[in-house]
């Protein structure tokens with residue numbers, strides 16, 4: 001009998017009971033807007049910001065409506081001007097170039113390495129050729145670049161780094177929490193991220209002026225003094241009347257759902273990583289599969305898994321993805337010519353100037369990606385590995401027959 005997998009790659013765990021109770025309490029009192037409080041009350045959103053700031057050792061934190069909103073706001077608050085170039089990873093997801101475009105910037109893509117992180121040699125070249133003053137560093141699929149090396153390059157060039165930590169909440173590089181090496185760190189709490197409120201995001205920084213501007217941009221109606229992880233009141237003096245309100249606040253209902261999840265983040269991270277290690281062990285020995293190597297300084301939170309099939313042709317990869325799909329293993333292929341689901345890539349973002357990225361294209365053409373929801377057990381991971389191995393073998397045995 002053919003082995004099939006019946007789990008769902010898009011099924012996250014249920015919201016914890018404590019979070020449900022907290023959400024019910026907010027709905028019962030009805031004060032969902034973060035600035036709608038009664039005397040003596042501290043809003044759930046305000047508490048969440050404080051807890052998130054503490055969790056990553058940041059001075060300031062602002063909770064917002066989405067990760068993409070956090071990215072656009074971070075650029076605006078950092079002083080981007082119309083048509084400024086913003087360097088970013090050539091391998092990322094659509095909200096990243098979208099945020100740059102939305103803030104009036106022009107994305108210029110930097111090549112990636114086989115380990116799916118920004119290529120620092122190409123970064124140096126692009127800094128030289130563009131004279132860019134902003135870098136939106138996307139820790140795509142949770143892979144962290146050598147942050148010490150990157151920050152030394154960007155500091156020397158006077159570049160402001162905004163970190164896209166949509167996939168690295170809870171991760172760190174050499175003990176420094178992801179999002180804390182750059183000027184601003186941006187996070188997402190959208191359903192497929194490490195804590196889940198459907199939509200939502202955070203922006204963290206130690207820069208009081210950036211936080212004051214971001215707070216005004218998010219729509220604080222001059223009520224910023226109620227924030228516990230907000231910029232000091234003096235920081236608002238020069239910005240409060242000059243910064244437009246582009247509403248994108250988080251509400252108390254989402255914050256209530258997120259607070260208990262944030263408290264459990266490190267436990268969840270270990271559960272994700274156990275599943276990742278099971279997949280890694282299972283696929284490591286397969287001849288045609290190549291895995292990314294993870295540096296010892298990187299502590300990652302593996303909510304997804306990537307591997308390459310470097311010897312496969314495009315048609316073989318198509319057949320492989322289909323074969324796996326028929327057996328219940330859903331893989332995303334970043335090499336497809338037409339974007340499917342979440343897999344769009346630099347040449348599908350036609351609002352961006354066309355760019356030549358041969359190294360990235362070569363890697364993406366053989367890159368497969370899958371989610372690892374926590375609803376999967378370790379046995380599920382073994383089943384997935386078994387199916388992938390068999391499907392790889394099927395393709396390679398056809399190849400032998402054909403030759």
Ligand SMILES: Cc1ncc(COP(=O)(O)O)c(C=O)c1O
Pocket residue numbers: 066067068069092093095096138139140141164166167187188189190199200201
């Ligand atoms: C790499 C990356 N950056 C940013 C975002 C933006 O997050 P959101 O969906 O909360 O806007 C996402 C979301 O999918 C993402 O995958």
